[in-house]
Structures are given as structure tokens and as C-alpha cells.
Amino acid sequence: MSNTPIKRRKIVFGLAGGLLLSPFMDRNQAFAMGGMSMDGMHGEEADGSGYKGAKTLMPVSAMPSGLPLPKLPVLANRSRKAGVFKAKLVAAPSRMLLVPGFQTEALCYNSTMPGPLIEAYEGDLVEVEFFNRLHERSTVHWHGLAVPSDQDGAPEDFIEAGGKRLYHFTLPKGSAGTHWYHPHPHMITASQVYRGLAGGIIVRAKDDPLQAIPEQNLLISDLRLATDGGIPPNDREDWMNGREGQFVLVNGANQPRISLTGTQRWRIWNASNARYLRLSLGGHPFSLVATDGGLLGAPIENQTEILLTPAQRAEIVVHAPENGQALELVAEPYDRGAMGRLKGLSPRRVLADIDVTPGGKHFEVPAVLRPIEPLENPTGHHTSVFSDFVDTENNPENIYEHPTDMLFLVNGQVYDIERIDVEAKLGAVEEWTLVNASSMGMQHPFHIHGGQFQVIERSLFGEVTPEPYLAWRDTLNLLPGESATIRMRIDEPGKRMFHCHILEHEDLGMMANLMVSP
Numbered sequence: 001m002s003n004t005p006i007k008r009r010k011i012v013f014g015l016a017g018g019l020l021l022s023p024f025m026d027r028n029q030a031f032a033m034g035g036m037s038m039d040g041m042h043g044e045e046a047d048g049s050g051y052k053g054a055k056t057l058m059p060v061s062a063m064p065s066g067l068p069l070p071k072l073p074v075l076a077n078r079s080r081k082a083g084v085f086k087a088k089l090v091a092a093p094s095r096m097l098l099v100p101g102f103q104t105e106a107l108c109y110n111s112t113m114p115g116p117l118i119e120a121y122e123g124d125l126v127e128v129e130f131f132n133r134l135h136e137r138s139t140v141h142w143h144g145l146a147v148p149s150d151q152d153g154a155p156e157d158f159i160e161a162g163g164k165r166l167y168h169f170t171l172p173k174g175s176a177g178t179h180w181y182h183p184h185p186h187m188i189t190a191s192q193v194y195r196g197l198a199g200g201i202i203v204r205a206k207d208d209p210l211q212a213i214p215e216q217n218l219l220i221s222d223l224r225l226a227t228d229g230g231i232p233p234n235d236r237e238d239w240m241n242g243r244e245g246q247f248v249l250v251n252g253a254n255q256p257r258i259s260l261t262g263t264q265r266w267r268i269w270n271a272s273n274a275r276y277l278r279l280s281l282g283g284h285p286f287s288l289v290a291t292d293g294g295l296l297g298a299p300i301e302n303q304t305e306i307l308l309t310p311a312q313r314a315e316i317v318v319h320a321p322e323n324g325q326a327l328e329l330v331a332e333p334y335d336r337g338a339m340g341r342l343k344g345l346s347p348r349r350v351l352a353d354i355d356v357t358p359g360g361k362h363f364e365v366p367a368v369l370r371p372i373e374p375l376e377n378p379t380g381h382h383t384s385v386f387s388d389f390v391d392t393e394n395n396p397e398n399i400y401e402h403p404t405d406m407l408f409l410v411n412g413q414v415y416d417i418e419r420i421d422v423e424a425k426l427g428a429v430e431e432w433t434l435v436n437a438s439s440m441g442m443q444h445p446f447h448i449h450g451g452q453f454q455v456i457e458r459s460l461f462g463e464v465t466p467e468p469y470l471a472w473r474d475t476l477n478l479l480p481g482e483s484a485t486i487r488m489r490i491d492e493p494g495k496r497m498f499h500c501h502i503l504e505h506e507d508l509g510m511m512a513n514l515m516v517s518p
């Protein structure tokens, strides 16, 4: 096992701008100042990548919009055997034409952005041959799926540049849902994802109670382009807040047109590094039918908005308005506690226009979707505290080369690929308390590998709210000062990661290892 070479450097930090800005005292000082401006000026070589491209941002209007929503490309199944899904997945730099007249050097799976959709059934054997044609190591993580630990794309199981490996696992019963895949290499996950590496996974159940309803897939991702069409590296504020680009894309398209008629089931992914999506249809009601881990026990009717943190998924059922009135898919204002240029409420933005055609087929959502058994009698207990703070002192232990003077920690520690932080018993019900002790007022979305959990209750400043309904989740937002109690059972032995799914925070070390043993 070898890690990314670790370079130590000693930096003295100053707290010049209070909590908002504590510039580096060295070569990054200019950088920190550049990062505060709203016009998209970014500092130099934020990640030591030698980036020489433009630092000003492409206007959002430069990318064509208003085109019909592209369908997600589908990863072709090369197997002729029933119950086997076999495919090839190649990660490679790809020249994309996203803005007329400009080439964008992105990182793509099979030359598409987002990557091709994997569609399979519960019980299927999945065999994906992965080719790493990037210039650096990578892995593929199957986010949301309970796959064996050695198939999970953990950073220690990396594939070198130019290498390949076979991922193989069986999709367990109960895994039907809307999942996704993305790289998970040590400390370089964020940059591989924001350059384009992410794709959807749909696992279907043969007895899906909603299978008659027509479906649409909406995979939402985030992209930053400079005026030369390039994808600039992270700057200091990106490492602090998590990166948000100027583009929010749906199936890779800028503000496309969705066509809605009758009743439709929409699968929605938030595949962005750090952007929170408080989604609405401008007040038009819909039913929430599934969370990260698949269908709910019963639909939650008459919803007008859902919050999807980075990595979360939802499925909703939408009925076209009978009067044929057009709708919009909107990201409503939200304040996730970011700082600097992202401070405060994010502006409302329209992610897609929805053309409504009256007269389509109407479906009722069944009152019962599937049984969800509550996890009871926990035998393992653990508390994980997520914290962040500005490091105002000498920080010789800051082994990370990223330009931030903030520390992102789990139980007071930066991630160590070799360290086991928590132990659990195979198949036992674990009850964990997750605490967001952010000193900066930031929200952090908790994620754990290897299975789905149930939220029992949340508590904010002493006020305890029992979770209103049972649901399977793998990612949960934690407000500053909030703690949440979750229960889970991991049915595969081995090492698992849990971390904040703001990928910059994850890369900076807000991550820990769980060992599950018999």
C-alpha cells in the first residue's frame, strides 16, 4: 500500500480578517485576496497543478440553453446471460464542446459528461472492467450500494494511471434505487469529480410498485469554466467552502427543457462537489417516493420542495398541471453556511424549463410502496463529531498541500488512510450519534459507505425532533450545532469510509475509517 507522497511544510497563519479571511503569510497571500472577489478572478496555481489557463469566468449565457433535456447515455450491457451486467468503463481526459468556439479539457467516463448510466436489476451480478487512462491514480466508488469492501473503490485500492481492474459484485435484494458512481482516490477525489467524473446507477426491483409510470432522469452537476473554456483548479475558498462553479447542469445541459405530460417519476441526483439544491417546481406539488436508498414505505404527498445535499438522491412523482401551464425546475435560495463569495443565501435560479403537454396518462401513486422494517435493539454505539476551524497557529501537522488554513476533522483528527477509527460487529445494529460542531457555521453532509441507514431523531440546541418517517439514506445533512441519531447494519465485513460529502472537505481529511468484523 502506498499513499500519495506526503510533503510537510510549515506555514504560519495570521487571523487578519476575522473568521472570514485569514490569509496565508506566504505565496498564497495574493491568492486568498483574489479568492474574495465576486468577478471570478482566481489566484495562481491553487493546487500546484501548473494551471496556465484563464482565471476569469465564462458567462453562463455562453453555454447554449433551452435545448431538450438530453437523455443520459446508457452503459451498454455486453453480457448475453440473464442476471449478469458486464461493461467497460474508461476514465480519460476528453475534449468536450460545451461552449461554441471553445474546447474544454474534461475528465470523462467513456467520453461522456455525466458518465453513462448503469441500469441493472436487484440480484444481478455486475462486472465492470475499469480502465484508468487519466494521468493520475483513480478508483470507482459505487455510492449507495452495499458492495464488498474490496470492491468499494477505497483510496488504498487505487488503480495507477494506465492501469485497469475488474470490479465485480452482486446487487443485493433491497438495493433497488437511484445510486451513482464516482472516483475516490486519496486527496484527489474533488478535482476528478469537478472535472466531470460521475455517473448514475439505477437498480431496479422486479416488483417495483411504480414500474408503470414513465420515468425521467435528472442528474444535476456543477461546473466551472474559465473564459478560455478550461476548468480552473480550486482556489483557497473552494477548499474552504467546497467548490461551486457558475454552471449547474442537468444531464450535462445548461437550463434544458424537460417535457412533462401525464404522470412521471423523476429520479434526481445531486452529483455536485458542494452545491446544495433546494429544489422546487415553483410551488407545483409533487410526491416524494424515494430517498437515497430507494422507495419509502409510503409516498409523502403534496411536497413543494426537497433539499438535496451533495450526493443525495430523491425520486418524486409529478403530475402535469391539467391546464397545461408551463413549470420550472428551480434551485431556491439556500444558505449552507459558506463563507467569502458564497456567503449568505444562494440566488434563486432556474435549472430547467418544463414544457407541459396536457392529455398524458395519469397514474395514482399507491398508498403503500414497500415495507421498511425499523432497525431495533442497537448493540453498537458510537459518536462522531465533525468539526472545522481556522488554524491560527503553526500547523506542522497540516500535511496537505491544498491552500487552506482550515482544518476539517472527524473526532478531532484529520483522515489517516491507515488508521481504524471505529470498530463495529458484522450484522449488528449500530446506533451512531453524528454531531456537527462547526466553528464556522457550516453545514456538512455526512455519508457512510457500505449500506443505508435510518435516521431516528435530530436535535438542534436541545430541541429533539423524532424523524417523521422511516427512510433509507446514505447521506444526511447536519446543520451547525445539530446532532442526529442514525441506525444501520452493515452486512459486509471490512473497512468502510465515512465522511463529509463536500468533496473538498473529504479530501482535506473530514473522513474516517470504520472496520466491520465478524
Ligand code: C2O
Pocket: 141, 143, 182, 184, 311, 447, 449, 497, 499, 501
Ligand atoms: Cu460518494 Cu465516499 O462517497
Ligand code: CU
Pocket: 141, 142, 143, 144, 447, 448, 449, 450
Ligand atoms: Cu459512498
Ligand code: CU
Pocket: 443, 444, 445, 500, 501, 502, 505, 506, 510
Ligand atoms: Cu463538510
